[in-house]
Amino acid sequence: MSCGKKSAIPPGRMKKTDQTEGSECPIPNAPGVYRHIDKRTGEIKYIGQTEDLRVRQQQHVRSGRLDPKKQWIVWRGQAVCEKGRLARYREATRGTA
Numbered sequence: 001m002s003c004g005k006k007s008a009i010p011p012g013r014m015k016k017t018d019q020t021e022g023s024e025c026p027i028p029n030a031p032g033v034y035r036h037i038d039k040r041t042g043e044i045k046y047i048g049q050t051e052d053l054r055v056r057q058q059q060h061v062r063s064g065r066l067d068p069k070k071q072w073i074v075w076r077g078q079a080v081c082e083k084g085r086l087a088r089y090r091e092a093t094r095g096t097a
Contacts, residue, residue, distance in 0.1 A: 014076045018068040020057045027054040027075060034075035036066055045071060053077065 014035075019025040032053045036046040046065065050056035053075055060066035066073070 014074045016072050016074045018072055020054075020061050020066070020068055020073065025054065027057055027073065028077055029054045030077045032075050032077040034073060036060070037072045037074055039070055039072055 015026065017026050018039075020027065029052050031049075031051050033047070033049045034053060034057070035044050035048075037044055046060075048056070057066060057073055061068065
Protein backbone atom coordinates (compact mmCIF):
# COMPACT_ATOMS: atom_id res chain seq x y z
CA MET A 1 0.00 0.00 0.00
CA SER A 2 1.38 3.37 -0.94
CA CYS A 3 0.22 6.22 1.25
CA GLY A 4 2.28 8.94 -0.38
CA LYS A 5 5.83 10.06 0.23
CA LYS A 6 5.50 11.12 3.88
CA SER A 7 3.44 9.71 6.72
CA ALA A 8 3.56 10.33 10.46
CA ILE A 9 2.19 6.81 11.04
CA PRO A 10 3.91 3.92 9.21
CA PRO A 11 1.46 1.88 7.04
CA GLY A 12 2.17 -1.36 8.93
CA ARG A 13 0.66 0.02 12.11
CA MET A 14 -2.80 0.57 10.61
CA LYS A 15 -5.46 -1.81 9.28
CA LYS A 16 -7.04 -1.50 5.83
CA THR A 17 -10.45 -2.39 4.39
CA ASP A 18 -13.08 -1.27 1.91
CA GLN A 19 -15.98 -2.88 3.82
CA THR A 20 -18.12 -0.47 5.84
CA GLU A 21 -21.21 -2.51 6.66
CA GLY A 22 -22.39 -5.99 7.59
CA SER A 23 -20.63 -8.94 9.18
CA GLU A 24 -17.64 -8.64 6.79
CA CYS A 25 -16.78 -5.16 8.12
CA PRO A 26 -13.67 -5.41 10.33
CA ILE A 27 -13.92 -1.79 11.54
CA PRO A 28 -14.66 -1.74 15.28
CA ASN A 29 -17.20 0.37 17.15
CA ALA A 30 -14.35 1.99 19.05
CA PRO A 31 -12.41 5.27 19.12
CA GLY A 32 -9.59 5.77 16.65
CA VAL A 33 -7.95 7.63 13.81
CA TYR A 34 -8.49 6.91 10.12
CA ARG A 35 -7.53 7.87 6.59
CA HIS A 36 -9.33 7.53 3.27
CA ILE A 37 -6.83 6.56 0.56
CA ASP A 38 -7.44 6.51 -3.19
CA LYS A 39 -7.07 2.89 -4.38
CA ARG A 40 -5.66 3.90 -7.76
CA THR A 41 -3.14 6.59 -6.78
CA GLY A 42 -2.44 5.90 -3.08
CA GLU A 43 -3.25 9.54 -2.31
CA ILE A 44 -4.56 10.39 1.16
CA LYS A 45 -7.95 12.02 0.58
CA TYR A 46 -9.09 12.52 4.19
CA ILE A 47 -7.77 12.15 7.73
CA GLY A 48 -9.99 12.06 10.79
CA GLN A 49 -10.55 10.82 14.31
CA THR A 50 -13.73 9.68 15.99
CA GLU A 51 -15.28 8.11 19.06
CA ASP A 52 -16.81 5.29 16.89
CA LEU A 53 -14.84 4.24 13.78
CA ARG A 54 -17.54 2.05 12.20
CA VAL A 55 -20.40 4.52 12.60
CA ARG A 56 -18.25 7.40 11.30
CA GLN A 57 -17.26 5.50 8.14
CA GLN A 58 -20.91 4.68 7.45
CA GLN A 59 -21.70 8.40 7.84
CA HIS A 60 -18.96 9.23 5.31
CA VAL A 61 -20.45 6.74 2.81
CA ARG A 62 -23.96 8.18 3.21
CA SER A 63 -22.69 11.76 2.78
CA GLY A 64 -20.71 10.86 -0.36
CA ARG A 65 -17.30 11.71 1.15
CA LEU A 66 -16.22 8.04 1.02
CA ASP A 67 -16.65 5.65 -1.92
CA PRO A 68 -15.48 2.16 -0.82
CA LYS A 69 -15.18 1.13 -4.49
CA LYS A 70 -12.55 3.85 -5.04
CA GLN A 71 -11.04 4.36 -1.58
CA TRP A 72 -9.48 2.31 1.18
CA ILE A 73 -10.30 3.00 4.82
CA VAL A 74 -7.10 2.74 6.84
CA TRP A 75 -7.54 2.94 10.60
CA ARG A 76 -6.03 2.42 13.99
CA GLY A 77 -8.16 2.04 17.09
CA GLN A 78 -7.05 4.07 20.08
CA ALA A 79 -8.17 6.59 22.61
CA VAL A 80 -9.08 9.74 20.72
CA CYS A 81 -6.10 12.06 20.48
CA GLU A 82 -5.72 15.07 22.71
CA LYS A 83 -6.60 18.41 21.16
CA GLY A 84 -4.00 19.50 18.63
CA ARG A 85 -2.44 16.10 17.94
CA LEU A 86 -4.61 15.45 14.87
CA ALA A 87 -3.80 18.92 13.55
CA ARG A 88 -0.07 18.15 13.88
CA TYR A 89 -0.59 14.81 12.08
CA ARG A 90 -2.48 16.52 9.25
CA GLU A 91 0.30 19.11 8.93
CA ALA A 92 2.97 16.36 8.85
CA THR A 93 1.18 14.54 6.01
CA ARG A 94 0.31 17.68 4.02
CA GLY A 95 1.57 17.34 0.49
CA THR A 96 0.82 13.61 0.36
CA ALA A 97 -2.83 14.23 -0.46
